[in-house]
Amino acid sequence: MKTEPINEMKLVFPSSSSNEGFARAAVAAFAAQLDPTVDEISDIRTAVSEAVTNCIVHAYRDTIGKIEILMRLYEGGKLVIQVKDKGCGMEDVEKAMEPLFTTGGEERAGLGFAVMESFMNRLHVTSRPGKGTCVTMEKRLVGRSGYGR
Numbered sequence: 494m495k496t497e498p499i500n501e502m503k504l505v506f507p508s509s510s511s512n513e514g515f516a517r518a519a520v521a522a523f524a525a526q527l528d529p530t531v532d533e534i535s536d537i538r539t540a541v542s543e544a545v546t547n548c549i550v551h552a553y554r555d556t557i558g559k560i561e562i563l564m565r566l567y568e569g570g571k572l573v574i575q576v577k578d579k580g581c582g583m584e585d586v587e588k589a590m591e592p593l594f595t596t597g598g599e600e601r602a603g604l605g606f607a608v609m610e611s612f613m614n615r616l617h618v619t620s621r622p623g624k625g626t627c628v629t630m631e632k633r634l635v636g637r638s639g640y641g642r
């Protein structure tokens with residue numbers, strides 16, 4: 494049986510870089526109901542920031558498109574975050590996720606996916622060239638009161 498989230502939210506905004514800070518803050522604000530630790534909030538902000546930046550600089554490289562963030566909260570403190578775009582997509586997701594792989598040239602380190610992977614408990618990426626990309630991240634929060642333990 495499919496478990497229903499106990500709370501959820503959806504956010505849609507254009508891929509202008511001025512929205513990066515907004516996305517980070519909105520995600521942190523939603524996660525706040527779990528009474529997360531400073532480290533947990535920082536991990537989520539960092540991972541979402543990497544995913545949103547990828548939409549801005551890669552998916553919609555020379556254009557502005559829509560970015561969608563979905564957050565779902567489940568019993569026991571599990572948080573599932575999806576960051577979706579309808580941009581250029583990737584030919585080879587596995588290759589793109591390898592640490593240091595980048596199509597961004599000198600400016601980019603190729604570490605965004607590695608950061609998402611290390612700060613979250615699970616990372617799953619699906620992509621279709623010309624159609625877009627969906628990054629799904631999961632984190633189990635213990636919280637300051639030990640709620641998710």
Ligand SMILES: Nc1ncnc2c1ncn2[C@@H]1O[C@H](COP(=O)(O)OP(=O)(O)OP(=O)(O)O)[C@@H](O)[C@H]1O
Pocket residue numbers: 543547548551552553578580581582583589590594595596597600601602603604605606607626
């Ligand atoms: N949303 C996306 N749409 C299209 N391509 C993407 C997307 N996200 C990532 N990529 C591709 O995957 C590569 C690796 O992404 P990753 O975030 O790991 O590194 P980077 O963005 O190149 O560098 P860094 O994140 O360290 O600045 C990118 O260079 C790009 O080619």
Ligand SMILES: [Mg+2]
Pocket residue numbers: 543546547604605606
């Ligand atoms: Mg990146």
